Amino acid sequence: MRASSLAESRARLDSGEASSVELLDASLTRAQECADLCAVVGVRPAAARAEAEAADLRRREGRLRSPLDGIPVVLKDNMVKRGEPTTCGSRILESFVSPYDATVVEKLEEAGAVVIGRSNMDEFAMGSSTESSCYGPARNPWDRTRICGGSSGGSAAAVAAGIVPAALGSDTGGSIRQPAGLCGVTGLKPTYGRVSRWGLVAFASSLDQIGPLACTAEDCAWLLSAIAGHDHRDSTSLPEPVPDFAAALSGDVSGLTIGLPRECFVEEGVDGDVLAAVHAGVAELESAGARVVEVSLPHSRYAIATYYLIATAEASSNLARFDGVRYGRRAENTRDIDDLYRRSRSEGFGAEVKRRILLGTYVLSAGYYDAYYRKAQQVRTLLRGDFEQAFSHCDVLATPTSPEIAFALGDRSDDPIRMYLSDVYTVTANLVGVPGISVPCGHVSGLPVGLQLLGRSLDEETLLRIADAFQRRTDHHLQSSPEPQ
């Protein structure tokens, strides 16, 4: 049996139609049925059952912790949970068990959610297809010969396949929104600093942000309310109050202005049918009362280059701690410390991670720093200016989430540049720090297409409100991936 949405699961729990234990069992069974998707890479049935039983007891005694109480979820395999493995899809962390909880894990626990396990991802979140995982590639539930996007591909596939109603992912350059778009689910990247990064294994610290993937914008709103908030353990976490995001879902978009960045709607480099689906989505919002204007993000053509300079530079430094000295994989029979470093890292990291560490090391090297890293930071400032300018004309920006539908597994493995271009519409939100959401807006060749909306900093409410209004008027998000033959 497929898991239903978070809202429906709640309704079933509230009406007594199902218990948390039953929801958990259904999730675990479904995970097994869909093992070929390689969406979930580690489950914790016994611990999760105890937590589900506790949730059922709380429900019977009227002590519910939150709207998420008793709901099964998966965590992307880069958020640490005490006593559980966290691998980031990498051999180098195959033996690592965390002695502490990520802030989001604590918050999910406080909310009563039941973490059933870990979802597959590109190694260290470096990828757009979940093909670089040491567990093997995750597959798209809509077509198992195709990728599910990445790097939070396992989370998106798990929701799309009905394994869990909701999941957490992380988004560094589109890693929540792009797989959400390609799998036909809703994925939100919050404002940088909205959700604590404590316990999220860093890829690129100035870009990483945790967010929800679920069936609807409303479900994302519930999850975001649970995980957002200032955290003294993360210096980049914003000291802002957390609104009741679900309360913002009025269904009304009249008076709101949607900006279409003209640079994102040129036909070059984007599938025409994808563009048509996105245009149709925007037209739907227009007919619901939103105003549509054209805006410009003149520096957006530098975004991909800028992103891959900054992200790789930060990654090269963030991944230095995986050295085989204190935890994780250590090569055997090493001659000396340099040999230990070299071989542990050579054996532990996959090709894409190595490529990005090398790129990032180069970017920060003496003599290149000014030309690459500093220049990239300057472009980032210009991009912020572009967004400020654009948001003086509109409330949200609309673009395709990805330039095309899910491609076939292995299709881009030998062409990293083409793979990197999968993120062309998503990376700017990370560079600028603004929130973004992807909602299903149609299908091309039987595969989902995502509409991306980008909002002002800290204005997730407007994003969620528009996405929810869209979903009240459309049924793209209600389409289910086909059952395998």
Next chain:
Amino acid sequence: MSRDGYEVVIGLEVHTHLATESKLFSPAPVRYGDPPNHDVSPVDLALPGVLPVLNEQVIDLAIRFGLAIHGEVNRRSIFARKNYFYPDLPKGYQISQFEEPVIIGGYVEINPGDDGSRRIGLTRAHLEEDAGKSIHDAAVAGADDSLIDLNRAGVPLLEIVSEPDLRSSEEAGAYLRALRSILRYIGVSHGDMEKGQFRCDANVSLRPRGEEQLGTRTETKNINSFSNVEAAIDAEVERQAEILDDGGDVVQATMAFDPVTRRTRVLRLKENSDDYRYFPDPDLVPLVISEAQIEQVRGSLPELPAAKRVRFQEDHGLAEGDAAILTASRMLADFYEEAVGATSQSATTVAKWVLRDLLRALKIRECEIEDAKVTPASLAALIDLVEAGRLTVKSAQELVAELVAEGGDPVALMSERGLEAVSDAGLIGSAVDEAIDAHPEVVSSFQEGDQKAINFLMGRVMQKTQGKANPGRVRELLLEKLS
């Protein structure tokens, strides 16, 4: 060329541990002597997913230092990552400050009151974290292994970089002493070199006297005592001078000083040096310091050594050299001032006792004033006893040593030990009579005009009374009886 033909140019980099309760970016405590890897948190271990959070305590300490050395407190400084692999550097990078340090400029005055009095310029001071320790000792780690202790990893450091203003190893030593004195005065660092809380790298170059252009410099790393700093500089100056004398070129290098052979040797050449790939740490926000914060710290800053020295000279009438010694340590200066306040005797009298007798007793016991049992009040009481004629200087000096070691009340000690000076005319009189009777030849030479002869007689009397007789009374009586 003779050594005098070269001018020595020295700049020092000092790493000093800041006196904080916890580490720079983690809540783990800063302690010395704990079992290995006892004082570590997930942050110090660089576990996956951890993040640094700045210890707010260091901000005030950095401001205190900046104000004390007349530097500029940067309103916005940036933490940067210095990337390199080393087993006792868990993250694979050290969080430091690079392009924007917290303190810019300033100076330290050396050899005050001396002909060699000079201001040594500071380039900058910045915050950074210390690394852990690697233990290669085969007896501990085994022949094939090394062990790592991360207790020190993440301990806050202030790196203080001087301008190349120092011209001799003596000046370098004087600079380090003055700097450490300031750090201790303002409570920024304990500066204990034995605990590795105060370490020094020395940049040394030579140039022919009169030459403007600086010579090629070397950097001698991690020197851990004042005397070794001076010895290392002397050794390096000698090495470079020999090279230059032979017509060679000094090669830019990192050096190590061996305190046993008292020589420096090349550790690695600079051209092979690492590229640290500094960049701003994206896990941390800029350190922003407000005017109000600076003013608040300024208000809480204690009187600094230089100001105190001038005050001791002008208000207490002390000689410049005496004032300089008393103010070298804040503890000693405070002790002296409290003692002055506890007695009606003059400040110069108290200074005499502190400088002559207390410092000597401390030196013999090899302890600092803060570790001694003597209190300012007890020293003051002792001085009062001497001035009142109840205790001889000799007895008092013995008691100073005892107060330093054991503490106690001088009046009680005096009676316990039976040291009270004898002023009783009868007792002294009989000893005087005895001395006169026993040495008629000395009496005659005194009466023939040898004034010094009386000293011999005094000595006999003092001996007879076991040093307890009030010397003034003895002299009076002798003069009375001999005239």
